[in-house]
Ligand SMILES: Nc1nc2c(ncn2[C@@H]2O[C@H](COP(=O)(O)OP(=O)(O)OP(=O)(O)O)[C@@H](O)[C@H]2O)c(=O)[nH]1
């Protein structure tokens with residue numbers, strides 16, 4: 001089908017929710033209503049804006065835009081409304097299975113869906129044909145009918161065949177956890193690079209599924225608009241699939257080229273930071289662990305912060321200082337999730353490599369979560385995939401204000417080096433700052449030098465990386481007494497003056 005069919009629907013139908021490229025955030029909507037450009041309004045703090053964005057993204061009803069390119073395919077297939085969740089529980093305890101489905105519910109809600117019902121089935125492995133067993137699939141059909149759901153979300157990654165066959169039984173759209181996560185990322189991507197990365201991941205996921213979706217859906221819905229449940233169920237015809245596939249392939253090639261260019265720019269930036277030798281600290285961890293809250297808490301902590309943004313870097317990289325004045329960068333990163341779709345890990349590789357490239361990882365974990373150990377393990381698995389396993393890791397147990405003391409104690413035993421904080425109350429933040437300072441390169445070299453004026457670069461580096469005790473401008477150059485890291489001390493060696 002093409003988009004003209006799509007647009008036959010009343011674009012202001014309240015149930016019509018469009019996302020990502022088509023989503024207009026609240027401030028823009030207001031501005032449009034007021035007939036003015038949002039950019040001319042007072043722009044609040046960037047973090048605040050993004051937060052508002054995120055809330056605004058939950059559901060934006062009644063906004064519809066002409067679709068321009070191939071991404072229409074997966075947006076159409078992922079427009080979730082009323083969903084039923086289904087999980088196959090192969091190992092672990094009932095509690096693990098429940099936690100997993102609770103997480104799936106949170107993911108679905110983040111994507112903007114309303115969760116009507118959830119069920120798990122205990123099996124040694126997912127059914128190769130329909131994911132859940134045949135009997136359960138029929139039961140699922142009944143649940144779908146009883147609740148009036150329009151989508152089933154499976155807690156795993158399904159093969160194209162499983163998706164198709166389960167769809168045939170339940171008679172509504174079936175998507176898997178991977179597609180759901182991709183959808184959330186698509187909603188949240190803000191930067192040009194982020195958007196390109198997500199789109200590439202979505203297309204990678206979509207390509208092998210294109211045929212399956214098309215066949216099953218066009219058979220079900222007769223390829224006709226309006227029949228059997230509307231938008232999500234109208235599949236492209238065979239010829240359209242061929243065209244789509246070609247367009248998707250060329251779109252992917254283009255995205256890869258663009259991303260490669262952006263990665264080069266990023267490398268240059270990173271090199272610049274490297275040569276300045278400002279250590280980089282990356283805040284990483286499971287999604288919703290409180291990474292951004294912690295960044296705000298840390299960079300709002302007076303002495304630690306020089307609330308300066310690197311305008312040319314990713315906006316979430318901030319410059320900070322330890323209590324004894326050493327500069328470092330602190331960056332917020334994309335959250336991880338259990339079984340992070342490998343398409344996303346691939347697409348976000350260059351972003352994730354920032355983590356691998358850092359001097360220290362603050363691995364934030366939600367201490368109030370029922371199973372923080374599982375989250376730690378999932379995140380470490382991704383660290384392994386992106387080559388970040390050798391970076392020193394400081395475990396930060398967050399949300400101690402809301403945590404169960406018994407679980408907390410258990411976690412403490414498993415992670416004896418961990419620092420416990422609450423980004424909300426500020427408890428433990430001082431200890432965390434001290435631990436960061438401890439882990440960063442030390443200023444244990446005292447130098448007394450006179451640096452000739454033509455070596456202003458060295459003086460700048462002492463300012464940047466060291467702690468200055470005295471500075472005087474003399475006839476021969478800048479006389480400095482300072483504490484600096486070892487590498488810089490080596491370079492200053494030639495300018496050492498005798499202490500009188
Ligand atoms: N009780 C409590 N809640 C917290 C604390 N820190 C963060 N939160 C809450 O946890 C939720 C997630 O916080 P974020 O800072 O957005 O978490 P994040 O790790 O950046 O999440 P993503 O960017 O989505 O991966 C928010 O609702 C916060 O208000 C804390 O110390 N205590």
Ligand SMILES: [Mg+2]
Nearest residue numbers: 291292293332
């Ligand atoms: Mg965050």
